[in-house]
Amino acid sequence: MKKLIVFLFIGVIAFNAQAQNKKWTLEECIIHALENNISIQQSELDVELSEIEKTAAIGNFLPTLNASGSVSENTGLSFNPVTNNAQTATILSATGRINVGYTLFDGLANFRQLQRADISKLAAEYQLDKMKDDIALFVANGYLQVLTNKENLKSAQAQNLVTVDQIDRTNQLVDAGVLPRGDLLEIQATNASELQNIAVLENALTISRISLAQLLLIKDYKNFDVVDEGYDIINSEISDKSVEELISAAKENRNEVRIAEANVELAKKDLQIARSSYYPSLSAFFGYDTRYTNATSFEQAVDLDNPIITEQIGIVEETGQAVIGEFPNTINRISTPDPFFDQVYQNDGISYGLQLNIPIFNGFQVKNNVKRSKINIERSKFLLEQAELDLESNVYQSFVDAKGSLKAYEAAQKAVESQELAYQYAKDRYDAGVTNAFDFSQSKLRYDSAVISLNRAKYDYIFKIKVLELYFGVPVTELKF
Structure with missing residues (x-):
């Protein structure tokens, strides 16, 4: 029994340690954000509200059924509700009514409202999809920022190890009288500068991790971390597409234009609904009522x-x-008084008929509503045109950014290669005592800066390519990194 308890205790500790050491992949971060982000949850509530609006629109085609009842007791001189005789007494009376109503014609407003509810639901779904795309991009950007800071920190720490080795080597050469003490001081100053830079990079990494955790609504900032392996530049066919192809695909797939188009259709339906008030409305009704009293x-x-x-x-x-x-x-x-059920049967009555309402004059309300609806249609058309222009501009800008990021990445690669050779050459010359510590430190600093620029250019290019893929219609859950 004791062995079992110990085994379970060790298992729990191991599970907790594994949970604390969990590293999140980009796909896990995106899925978690799509399931828990507050903005997405609000958009999902908007979709639910549109479902309710559609149910209400369907309900306009159904008859209304209402029942009412009242019980009262009067003391003093009163009229018997059955005999209509005046008498002084305490009288208990009760009435009941059931009404059924049905709209036969209302200028087709009920049909228009149902059509509008369908369009409104579609617009809410488009808005939800757009919100998911935006959140996914935010998460990807935050995730890649963490990776950039991690790579920069790793590079800085690796280079600092080289500096520490150089301090030991230089110290030995100074003690041997080969190098002046000024070279040792220069290397030590370089080490201090690198340690300061490492502290800055560590702080930047911590802040970027906290920002990503907040975006994911994860409160355990201390143990939150991401997987920092396997994120390389993948040759994407999207980079071979022309900007015209990207713009055409974006207009077909992006939700910005779909939302604007849905808003135009909603405005048109609002105009039809407003015009329906010009027509007469016809409704049918049926009523049943009865009453009871205990008066003598x-x-x-x-x-x-x-x-x-x-x-x-x-x-x-x-x-x-x-x-x-x-x-x-x-x-x-x-x-x-007769028994209750006898009176209910004896005193009941029914009413039924048709009701016709003809609008003649209503203070220009209908006319003004129609004018407002027409203005809203024109405004929504302008917004649609603006959304198309903005989309074209954004796609074109993203296309140029991606091309520029690729060039910057390729240039950064060449810069790292050149600076690495220059650094290695300076290191060899310094080890041989041909150059001084200052020149060596400057060469090393240029190499470190080139590595950091390469990391930044790499993840910037990855992000810009993913933006283009989203514009082209690649689902956010199918993005490859």
Whole structure:
């Protein structure tokens, strides 16, 4: 049992250590951002809202069904709701109603609203896709910035090891009287400058990692790190495409233009909906209602003990003889209320019919709404045109940037090769005592700067190529690094 506990304890420690030492790949970072980014989640809520709008538009085609009821109790002089007799009492009364309504014609507004809901949902989905592309680019840029800082730090640390070796070697040569002490001081100053640069690079790396972690909503900044291997320049066919091909593909695939096109269609539907208010509307209705009261009432009934009474009803003018008539002898008596369900059945009623509304004058509201809709259409068309121009400009700019980044990378490669040869030559001359420490330090500094420039140019070119691939229509999850 103890062995099992120890084994589990070691396993938990190993798992936690592995979790803390986890290094994120670019693909993992992008997927994590797409699943957890707040802006993306807000765009997903917009898609859900568009679904609700579509459901509401579908509901306009369905009849309405409403039920209502009320219960009241009145004390004092009141009217019986059934007999309409005035009486002083405490009366409990209840009413119930069911109404059904259905719109037969409303100027086709319900059809237009459903079409608008479909377009609105499509626009929300385009906006969500655009947000995902933007977030993926932010993540890729942040990730490549971390890699750049890592490469710069590695280069600086590696070169500092060489400087430390040179300090030991120079110290030995100074003690042997081969080199002056000034050379040792120069190398030590170079070492101090390199250590300062390493501290700056370490700080830049830490900040870039924290920025990327914040973008991914990861709170464990201390243990967050990324994989820094396997990210080389891949020969991409995208670099062989002409700018015209890229612009044409971008117009077909990018969501910026799709969103603008959807907004134009939405504006057109709004105009159709506004115009529908010019037409009459026709609706049908059906209602059922009933009522109940516990109030007592008075009713007239024939007196069974004396059912007939005789009364004089007139006089014969010629003879003066009285005319006698017989009438039923009725008396008033209190009647108790009928049972609840009997009253519900006895007092119910129905109503049904058609209702026609014809717009005649409404303070220019409909006319002004139509004018506003027309203006919105023109505005949305301008925005579409601007979106197309911006897209062309952005693609062209990205194309030029990618070409320029490639040239900068190739130039940086040649610069590193040249500076490396120059540095090695200066090192050999310094080791042989032919040149002084200052010239050697300057050559080494130029070589270090060339390496840092190469790292920056490399990852800048990778990022610019990925931007072009997105414009060309490559899905963000299929980008290769």
